[in-house]
Structures are given as C-alpha cells and as structure tokens.
Amino acid sequence: MAAERYRLGCNDRVTIDGIHYRPSGRKGRVNLLRLVIDNAVTDTTVRHLSDEEYARLRDGRKIRIEEGYYSFAFQLLRDRADGTNLSDLSDLDDETLRDIAWKVEWCTRFRQAHTGQAGHEIRCKKTPKDMTDFIEAEHELIHRWYLGMFGTVRPPGRNVQPGAQRKPYDYPSASALRNWLNLLDAGEDQPGVFRPKYGKCGNRNQLDERVRGIVEKHVRQYATGQRIKPVDVFTRIEADLMILNRRLPSAERVSIDESTVRRWIKKLPPILIDLAHLGPKRTELKYAPVGKGLVSVDGLSPLARMDRVEMDDWEIDLFAILKDRRVRPDLAPAAKAEARRLKKNRTVVRCTVTVAIDVVTKCVVGLHVTPFAPSAAGSKSALHSVVVDKTTVAKLARAASDWPMTARPLEVATDGGPAFAGDFHETLGKLRIEHRLPGKDPRTRGTIESFFGTFKRLCRIYTGRSFSNVVERGDYPSELLASVLAEDLYLRLVRFVVDEYHHKPHSSLGGMRPYEAWHRAGNDLDPPPDDFSRLLAFGLSVRNRVVDADGITYLHARYRHPLMGKLRGFLGDRRVSIVTNPNDMGCILVGIPPDLRTHFPGDGAYLVFEADDLDGVTLVEWLRENQQLRRFEKQEKLAGNPFRLMAHHDLMQDAEEARRRAGVPSHVVSEEQLNRMVKMVERKGHVAVSKRPVPSGPPMSGNVGPGRLGTSVATPPNGRRRPGTISDLPSALDGSINLYGEDHE
Helix, strand or coil, X not given: CCCCCCCCCCCCEEEECCEEEEEEEEECCEEEEEEEECCEEEEEEEEEEEHHHHHHHHXXXXXXXXXCCCCHHHXXXXXXXXXXXXXXXXXXXXXXXXXXXXXXXXXXXXXXXXXXXXCCCCCCCCCHHHHHHHHHHHHHHHHHHHHHHHCCCCCCCCCCCCCCCXXXXXXXXXXXXXXXXHHHHHCCCCHHHHCCCHHHCCCXXXXXXXXXXXXXXHHHCCCCCCCCCHHHXXXXXXXXXXXXXXXXXXXXXXXXXXXXXXXHHHCCCHHHHHHHHCCHHHHHHHHCCCCCCCCECCCCCECCCCCEEEEEEEEEEEXXXXXXXXXXXXXXXXXXXXXXXXXXXXXXXXXXXXXXXXXXXXXXXXXXXXXXXXXXXXXXXHHHHHCXXXXXXXXXXXXXXXXXXXXXXXXXXXXXXXXXXXHHHHHHHHCCCEEECCCCCHHHHHHHHHHHHHHHHHHCCCCCECCCCHHHHCCXXXXXXCCCEHHHHHHHHHHHHXXXXXXXXXXXXXXXXXXXHHHHCCCCCCCXXXXXXXXXXXXXXXXXXXXXXXXXXXXXXXXXXXXXXXXXXXXXXXXXXXXXXXXXXXXXXXXXXXXXXXXXXXXXXXXXXXXXXXXXXXXXXXXXXXXXXXXXXXXXXXXXXHHHHHHHHHHHHHHHHHHHHHCCCCXXXXXXXXXXXXXXXXXXXXXXXXXXXXXXXXXXXXXXXXXXXXCCCCCCCCCCCCCCCCCCCCCHHXXXXXXXXXXXX
C-alpha cells in the first residue's frame, strides 16, 4: 500500500534530527529540501524526502513541520483567521502572501469604520464618496503599517495615461475596495479568497483552429526585412478571414480582435525580430555574450595593471564658453555658425575629451581637453599625460586626493580613426609601446566605451547640457545656458576624475574603488620614459637648421654644445634636423646624420644643445618675449632717428659739395637723358615691327658675278676700310637681285 502523499508548503520549516530544511518544490513523490544555516538557505545541499520516509519519520516523531515559519505574512493571516487551516495558501511565496495580508488589512479597517469601531465616530457607508474619503484618509496609515510590519514599501501604482499623476505607492480605488469586501463576505472571511487566479484568466486554447492557422502565418511574417507594423499584420489577417467567412454560414463566421494579434506578435522571440529587422551582423553583436573581455595579452600570463590602456575621444555633452578670441578662427564651421546665430559676444563649443583608462584597475591614466575637433595632436597630449607625473595637475584642480597613475603601458588600444594614426602611431613607436587596433566592434574596447557614460554625471551638474540628441534635449536652450568656461573645463574634469570617479565603488571591480584597485595591484610597473625619450617622442621636429660657429639659432635663441665645432667640421654645408620641446625652450635635440655617428661614439643619434637662461620657459612665453623685444627695438629706432637722420643729411650735403669741387659729373640720370633713351627705344621698335618691301623686277641670270650682289663693307683684317666701298655698291637700276628664275618655281 502506497504511503499517504503529503505536500509541504514553500514557507514551512522542516526539522529532521535537529537540522533545519526549507521545501524547494516536489519531484514526483519526493519533496526537495534545502539545508538552512542561520536562517539562510544554501543552494548546494539538497535532501530528498519521499512520502514513505516522511511517514516513517512522523510515526517515530523524528520530524517536525512548522507551517509558514519563513513567512511572517502567513503567520499574520493565520492569526487573523483564528487558527483556520490555510493549506490553500501554503504554496504561495512571501510576496504574494504580503499582498493578501495587505488586502485583508484594508477590509478590516473599513469594516471598523463602517460599524463605528476603533475610534471612528462617523460611520462610513459603501457609497463611492464615503469609500473614496476613507481611502484618502487611511492610505498613508496603512502604508506605514505595511512598512513597519514587513520592512518594505509597497510598489508604486500602475502606469497611467500621460498627464495623470502616478501613485507613489499602491493603494486601491473605491471600486477595488468594494470588490475585496464582497469577496471576503462571500468567502466567510477566509484569506484564501484573495488567492491569485492568474491560471484561469485569458482566452487560452479557445481560438478557432482555422483562425489560428491564419494568425500564425501572418504573425510569423512580421519578422521580415520589410519591417511591417502590427496594424499591417492585422489587416492581412482580416483580409484572409473575409475570404474564409464567405464560405461559412452566418452563424459560424469567425473573427479576431486586433489586441489579440498584438499579443501574438509580442510572443515572438526578440532575436527573431531583430534578425529580420537588423540583419545577422547587428543581431550577433546585440545578443552574443560579452564575457569577461580581454584577460591576457600574450595568452599565457593574466592581464595586469597597465598591460593594456584603452584610449578614445568623445565630444562631451556640455556646451562651454570660449573666451579666447585668438583661437576662434581655427574652430570648426559649425561652431562659428552657432556663434553668429546667438548674436552674442561669446562663442559656445562642445569640447573634445580624450581619455586613457587602464583596463585592469579602471583608473584614468591620461586626460586631455580641447575646443577643436579630434586630432592626432590632442591624442598625443593625452598620451603625454599618461607618462608624466600628474601631481601638479591634481593640486592645480584643488583635488583632495592624489593622481599617482603614471607608467609606460605595455600596449595602447584605439580605434582606427585619423586621430590615432600618423603622428600618434609614430609617437607610440618612439616610446616602445605597442599600438593595438582591435577593430570596429566597440565591445573589444568596452572599458573606455562604457566610461564616457560616467562623464555624463558631470554634465548633469552644470547648465548648458547638450544631451545626446535633439529629441532628448527637447526645448532646452543648451547654448544660451552655457555657464562653464572652456578654459576651466579641463580642471573640472580632473577634479571629477581624481576625487569622484577614482573613489566611487566600481561594479566591474566587485565594489572596489579604482584608486584602491591601483594600489592593491602587485605587479611591477614599467617606469615612465625619461626626459630625453619624452622630448624625442613628443617634441616638434624642425628641419634645415645650420650649425654655425657659435651654435644653432632657433627663434632668436642660441643653442650650444661642446662638440658643435666637431659636428660643424664634419657637416660642411649640410643642414641638420632638430627636435624642440614647446613646454621647455631650455634645450633641443640635434640629429646626427647616420654616416657621422661613428665620429660621436656614446652620444647616440642626437646631441643635446642647451640655451642659457631658458630652462622652463615655454614656447608661448618665449614668443611673447620676442614680440616685446621687437617692440623695444622699434621704440629705440624711433628714439634714435633725430640723431641718425641728421648725421646722414649732413654727410649727403658734404658729398655733393665735394663732387662739385672735383668737377665730377653727376651720376644721377637727367630728364634729357631719359627722353633721348625713350625716343631711341621707340624708333627701334618701329623698325622691328615694320614690313620689308617685296623684291621686284626680272630675275637675275645665272652668270651673275661675285660683285654683282654688292661689295662687303665689313672691316678688313688690317682694320681699315677700302676707299670707294660705298660707291661700288650696285644700284637698283642695274636690275633685280632676285636669283630665282621661272624654272625654279
């Protein structure tokens, strides 16, 4: 004979041999029990309690079942029902039991108000007005009761139409409370009447099979590349049902509601719809699991601190005011057009932020801000901040914490944009840092892509937020409300990174702060490059410089080196290239041609030339000083003019008097000489362009002698012309000088 079947409630506590268990469902004729330690359920230990074993333990009094032990709501309902068996509620979870207890509390309090109990002097009737007044007076008290009883708040009210106010927490309407009272009266005050009956709702399996086939066919066609709308699907179904109903009697005609069709569409798998609407590639990117990301660089050792740094740029969602007019001509056309549209004496821009972040510790190790478009220069500036000490920058931004994240990374991962190509790529090579291009998939650079969402917290603090798109911005006048200066935005971002972001628990670090993760990392860091390597990598290259006897001149500054004479001797007329540091004009690097490096052993490919009194002077300061120097020279020139010009005037008069005394003709061209030269040039021009007369007369015979054509007037070898030369010239009357006859034509 089979043992009596006994089903345990999900909130019961089962004690066997002093060990506590909690039911976790039933499988066949076996109850599944999970071990409870300190009122916490462990998912690792599961005990099977069959009906036969339960009967044996019950008869031996070795098992104890405490009904509803793990649900305070179940115990409260049992006390309200005066110990009545609540087996119909034993399979419900604690959240559902709390809802039932909450409904019972509402009904109990209204009955007290209806009968004038519990201090209610005026009895409430079951009219809509009285019940509405009762709910308005009691909903806050019952919410406090619920919070104090169960330690949690009620969920907010259901979504309402736009323009209506949503309830901050759930409470019934007058009609809902009346229905609860009627259910409780009909169920003889048993809480089980509030048991959810979701399994009996809906229109399951009641659709005509002929309609089902049509609906399934057209609903499946919703997942097509045409991206049709649900109303299109319903129209197609209506068309097929119209043809079907023509063959059916009037009493058997079928139909379907549009809301039912929409429910069928919502049951389609989202991946099926995205595959049709977005295509295979985008669907794969959307649903493919990301996993833990990159965990190793070489495939052997795990990824460590500063092994991989990801860099990217972002146009920040905040308008800033640009006050420096000297950089306005270099802005993009869009920024200039926006300034003209505002018609104000200010320019608002969206700055470009370039960030470098360590993948392992999530620390920001490099930062740069510029009002211009993304460029290789901005990317190089962000890379430069990675390998230099940023303590001074943090203090300048008035940060309370420090910024010790400085090292030479093993590799830098960027996208393939122009801002991370060319000069930026060459700079990484000079620093001996590998440049990684993961590809177009942004998930391969997930750390930096997700970080820019963190910067939006700062954008929400200041006025003038641009938002991600115009739809999200709405009518908010972002440009007019810009308040932060573009020159100050960098320091604001530094303060946000150093004091806010680095000390906020990070979900990817298991709740650890990035600052703590950096200091807990035990791997040794590659030291940042020295001053020479940084100057070679980030300096400006200038070609065609001459090595003079006193050194090299660059921007009116003289740079010298002990070996400059030796270098000049081997160079000859050749020129060299130099590398300058815009942030420090104190020294330059002078490149040694490859064929001369053997003459400079131990100096490498560059010599460091230094200038006196220029250590720490920036390029901007030096250019400004040069402008002041030129301004001083101009002032000195004007101040010396009265003496210099008077002396020159006196000397000119003395020279003119000396010429006259010596009888020397004036070397200044007179007006008569100029006119004579102009007339001669005009005469020569007329001769050059005039037409010569055409030869005329009979042709000459072939026996023309040597003297027939005339006598030479050239000077003979003895240098004297023979007399009578001109008279011997033939006259035009002697005949034609044309040597060609008629036979030659």
